[in-house]
Amino acid sequence: MFGSFIKKSRAKSPWIMHFDCGSCNGCDIEVLACLTPLYDVERFGIINVGNPKHADVLLVTGTVNHRNKKVLKNIYDQMPEPKAVIAIGACGNTGGVFRDAYNVVGGIDKVIPVDVYVPGCPAKPEAIIDGVVVGLGKFAQKVEEAE
Amino acid sequence: MDTLILVIIGLVAGPVIGGLVAGLDRRVTAWFQSRQGPPIMQSFYDVAKLLGKEKMVVNQWQILCAWVYLIAAAVSVGLFFAQGDLLVIFFVQAVGAVFLVMGAMSAKSPFSQVGAQRELMQILAYEPVLILVFVGIYLVTGSFSISAVWELEQPLLAKMPLLYLALGYALTIKLRKSPFDFSTSHHGHQELVKGVLTEYSGPYLALVEIAHWYETVLILGLCALFWSTNVFWMAALLLGTYALEILVDNTMARMTWRWMLKRVWLLGMGMSVVNLIWLYAG
Numbered sequence: 001m002f003g004s005f006i007k008k009s010r011a012k013s014p015w016i017m018h019f020d021c022g023s024c025n026g027c028d029i030e031v032l033a034c035l036t037p038l039y040d041v042e043r044f045g046i047i048n049v050g051n052p053k054h055a056d057v058l059l060v061t062g063t064v065n066h067r068n069k070k071v072l073k074n075i076y077d078q079m080p081e082p083k084a085v086i087a088i089g090a091c092g093n094t095g096g097v098f099r100d101a102y103n104v105v106g107g108i109d110k111v112i113p114v115d116v117y118v119p120g121c122p123a124k125p126e127a128i129i130d131g132v133v134v135g136l137g138k139f140a141q142k143v144e145e146a147e
Numbered sequence: 148m149d150t151l152i153l154v155i156i157g158l159v160a161g162p163v164i165g166g167l168v169a170g171l172d173r174r175v176t177a178w179f180q181s182r183q184g185p186p187i188m189q190s191f192y193d194v195a196k197l198l199g200k201e202k203m204v205v206n207q208w209q210i211l212c213a214w215v216y217l218i219a220a221a222v223s224v225g226l227f228f229a230q231g232d233l234l235v236i237f238f239v240q241a242v243g244a245v246f247l248v249m250g251a252m253s254a255k256s257p258f259s260q261v262g263a264q265r266e267l268m269q270i271l272a273y274e275p276v277l278i279l280v281f282v283g284i285y286l287v288t289g290s291f292s293i294s295a296v297w298e299l300e301q302p303l304l305a306k307m308p309l310l311y312l313a314l315g316y317a318l319t320i321k322l323r324k325s326p327f328d329f330s331t332s333h334h335g336h337q338e339l340v341k342g343v344l345t346e347y348s349g350p351y352l353a354l355v356e357i358a359h360w361y362e363t364v365l366i367l368g369l370c371a372l373f374w375s376t377n378v379f380w381m382a383a384l385l386l387g388t389y390a391l392e393i394l395v396d397n398t399m400a401r402m403t404w405r406w407m408l409k410r411v412w413l414l415g416m417g418m419s420v421v422n423l424i425w426l427y428a429g
């Protein structure tokens with residue numbers, strides 16, 4: 001009984017860690033907009049924790065470059081399982097308009113496994129919330145498979 | 148036998164009440180900010196989820212410290228429900244509070260270190276106030292036992308109004324609410340991340356959270372003692388106090404620990420001492 005309550009709770013309390021991996025700030029502003037009274041993601045139990053050790057979902061905006069790929073990997077490794085990664089915006093998905101720049105590695109998935117890709121330049125807050133909801137479904141699935 | 152049942156009631160009711168209070172608190176806070184806010188049960192979801200996460204610790208100390216913090220908080224609530232001795236309750240909860248700090252100190256992270264230092268300052272601020280409140284209860288009832296309070300004809304509040312105000316400081320500090328939320332804040336994306344709690348994660352963070360619920364219940368229980376003669380007035384007093392607490396939390400900025408020490412020691416302890424002199428002389 002307690003086990004099923006834990007399972008149910010996972011989807012009801014996704015704590016989010018937002019990492020700006022070289023974004024132009026457009027996507028970051030949209031992520032933060034989700035916390036405002038207009039979108040109020042706390043309704044779904046979503047909290048922006050700013051600490052990888054407490055986080056369930058990693059939201060990454062922007063492209064990865066040679067400087068910050070280690071940081072991104074480090075943050076990902078510090079998150080306890082089960083966890084999900086959501087790449088936000090054209091940059092996070094593929095490198096976007098910066099993909100040909102000499103220092104850019106590409107999208108987030110070049111460094112860590114990504115569960116959900118949220119498109120847009122910048123991604124809309126509605127799309128980001130939607131992405132988190134899809135991400136939760138994915139990670140429930142991952143937990144089932146692990147068991 | 149009766150005592151045992153009371154202890155068990157305390158141990159079970161502690162986290163249930165504490166979790167509901169935390170949920171309601173977030174709901175009301177959201178309402179203040181014209182948001183809808185999370186469901187009332189949110190705190191339980193959070194803790195259940197944390198319990199199901201991978202165990203990741205920086206060192207073995209953290210495991211011990213989280214457990215001791217929880218057990219000390221639970222025992223103090225158990226003793227409170229069993230009408231135990233106020234001084235014993237005081238020392239047991241103080242041991243728990245110190246262990247939380249030690250766990251945070253055992254990790255090298257600067258956030259957790261600074262948070263631990265600030266938490267120590269907070270302990271330094273509220274513990275003397277608690278002791279003075281207990282001394283006040285002793286002066287009124289002639290005993291440190293909680294059962295003596297229930298035999299009073301007149302509510303404690305009539306005799307110890309200033310001590311109740313001082314206890315309000317202790318309550319705000321223990322709840323880690325603004326303006327005293329500098330050892331750890333409700334929102335982690337700030338200058339100190341999560342302060343003392345930064346390095347606790349997964350199930351151990353859940354233990355710390357449950358311990359925090361117990362502590363909330365303990366301090367609210369102490370507030371309840373101030374109107375022990377009538378259940379309705381007791382409920383009204385608790386509701387009023389907590390509502391004021393949320394209002395203060397939402398309207399105040401975070402202050403520094405120096406500000407806190409000055410306020411709590413000068414005003415809080417000043418009021419307490421005046422009240423004690425009045426009790427002693429009167």
Ligand code: SF4
Nearest residue numbers: 024026089090091121
């Ligand atoms: S997707 Fe567009 S808005 Fe987002 S970081 Fe890239 S350039 Fe900026």
